[in-house]
Structure formats: structure tokens, C-alpha cells
Amino acid sequence: MTKPASFRPDDPRVTVADADEPLLTRAELRELEASEAANLPAVIEPAQKKSRFWGKLFWSAAGGLVSLALGLAVANLVQSLFSYAPWLGWFALALTALASLALFVIAMRELFAIFRLGKIERIQKRAVEVLASDDRDEGRAVVSELVSLARTMPRLAKGRAALEGYSREIIDGADLVKLAERELLAPLDAEARKLVSSAAKRVSLVTAISPRAAVDMLFVLFNTLFLIRKLATLYGGRPGVLGMFRLMRHVISHLA
Numbered sequence: 001m002t003k004p005a006s007f008r009p010d011d012p013r014v015t016v017a018d019a020d021e022p023l024l025t026r027a028e029l030r031e032l033e034a035s036e037a038a039n040l041p042a043v044i045e046p047a048q049k050k051s052r053f054w055g056k057l058f059w060s061a062a063g064g065l066v067s068l069a070l071g072l073a074v075a076n077l078v079q080s081l082f083s084y085a086p087w088l089g090w091f092a093l094a095l096t097a098l099a100s101l102a103l104f105v106i107a108m109r110e111l112f113a114i115f116r117l118g119k120i121e122r123i124q125k126r127a128v129e130v131l132a133s134d135d136r137d138e139g140r141a142v143v144s145e146l147v148s149l150a151r152t153m154p155r156l157a158k159g160r161a162a163l164e165g166y167s168r169e170i171i172d173g174a175d176l177v178k179l180a181e182r183e184l185l186a187p188l189d190a191e192a193r194k195l196v197s198s199a200a201k202r203v204s205l206v207t208a209i210s211p212r213a214a215v216d217m218l219f220v221l222f223n224t225l226f227l228i229r230k231l232a233t234l235y236g237g238r239p240g241v242l243g244m245f246r247l248m249r250h251v252i253s254h255l256a
Contacts (some may be wrong), residue, residue, distance in 0.1 A: 126141075139174065140173070142180070146184055188234055188235055191235055203219065
């Protein structure tokens with residue numbers, strides 16, 4: 001059953017049939033639908049991603065071996081210091097505990113940053129699906145997640161208020177996603193264009209006055225990493241070190 005949709009009377013896509021015009025039969029309707037389907041462009045299935053199981057297994061095993069080696073080295077160091085002087089051993093043990101605590105906090109922050117990046121990617125994929133399916137309930141769910149994600153951005157308070165008002169109205173899913181893009185992402189897109197423009201000006205200035213190509217390459221690399229981090233933070237990503245590696249992989253895959 002076709003869902004009700006809103007439209008404007010002056011929309012050129014809306015056609016009004018004459019009341020005296022005879023209605024089409026079922027066979028004619030099926031022929032019309034078949035001809036329209038034949039004129040649609042062919043849908044290109046996205047290429048399936050290659051399995052990265054063995055690569056992940058290798059890096060996990062290598063990381064485990066490196067962690068065991070470091071732990072064994074620290075344990076041997078602490079034991080040697082205890083045998084040399086007890087107070088040095090206790091001091092080394094306290095430093096090891098502090099380093100372990102700091103490493104745990106850093107790891108938790110990295111995991112939270114990666115989880116946040118994954119959440120943003122999932123919202124983006126769901127928004128694309130809503131634009132294709134025009135599902136109203138899924139559109140409201142996507143907009144609700146976008147609003148909750150944007151609560152930490154004071155600059156988007158006006159857009160959040162407008163979207164919360166739209167979500168209570170009878171609007172199709174695709175239109176809700178478009179409204180979210182206009183209210184939330186349009187201001188961020190404008191600021192992102194400014195960041196990219198200023199980064200391009202810095203790169204052009206340095207490459208113009210620098211006499212060595214190696215300096216140019218290092219500055220471009222540093223400026224690119226800084227720009228990626230700024231853009232991710234602008235859109236609510238807040239990437240850490242591992243998150244930056246993930247973003248760099250996405251950037252390289254898009255450029256390839």
C-alpha cells in the first residue's frame with residue numbers, strides 16, 4: 001500500500017487527470033509499470049569488501065607478542081632493581097603502576113573515539129538508505145540520533161531546536177533527512193570549506209617560498225593530518241591516534 005505523501009499544488013511533477021478521461025485497466029497499468037521499470041538506469045551493485053581476517057589476525061598476534069615482550073622486560077627490570085636495592089625496586093614498581101594506569105585511560109579514550117567514529121559512519125549509511133526508501137520511522141530514528149550527537153555542539157542549538165519541531169510533524173523520511181542536512185550539516189559544511197581554504201593557502205605559501213621539495217612534502221603531510229583531525233572534530237568525531245589511522249585509511253581509499 002502506498003504511503004501518503006505531502007506535495008505542493010504548484011509542483012510541476014503533479015499532474016491532474018481529467019474526470020472524463022477513462023481509467024486504465026489492470027493490464028494497461030502492468031504494461032505501463034513494466035515500461036517505466038525498463039527505462040530506469042541499471043543498479044550497480046557495490047563491490048564486496050575483501051576479507052581482512054588474516055591481516056587482522058597477524059596484527060593482533062604481533063601486537064600480543066610485542067606486549068608480552070615489553071611486559072617481560074619491565075618485570076625483569078623491576079626484579080633486578082629489587083635485588084640491587086629494595087627502594088629502587090619499589091620505585092620502579094610505582095612507576096610501572098602509574099604507566100599502566102595512564103595506558104588504560106588512553107586505551108579507553110581511543111576505544112571511545114573509535115566507537116564514536118563507527119556510530120557516525122552507521123548514521124551516514126542509514127541516512128543514505130532512508131533517502132532511497134523514504135521510510136518515515138527510520139528517518140525519525142536517524143534524525144533523533146543526529147540530534148543527540150549534535151548536543152555537544154553549541155553552535156548547532158538552533159538547528160537542533162528546528163529539527164525537534166520537524167520530527168513532531170507529518171513529514172516523509174527522505175524529507176526529514178534533507179532537513180537534518182540543511183539544519184545541522186550546512187553550517188558545519190560552511191566552516192569546513194573555510195578550514196580547507198585556509199589549509200590550501202598555507203600549503204601554497206610554504207611551497208612557494210620553500211627551496212627544498214622535502215620540506216614541502218613534510219609540511220603537506222603535517223598539514224593534511226592536521227586538517228583531517230580538525231574536520232573530524234568539527235563533525236563530532238573526536239579521533240584519537242587509532243581513529244586517525246582509520247580516517248587516513250578512509251581518505252586514501254577515497255583518493256585511490
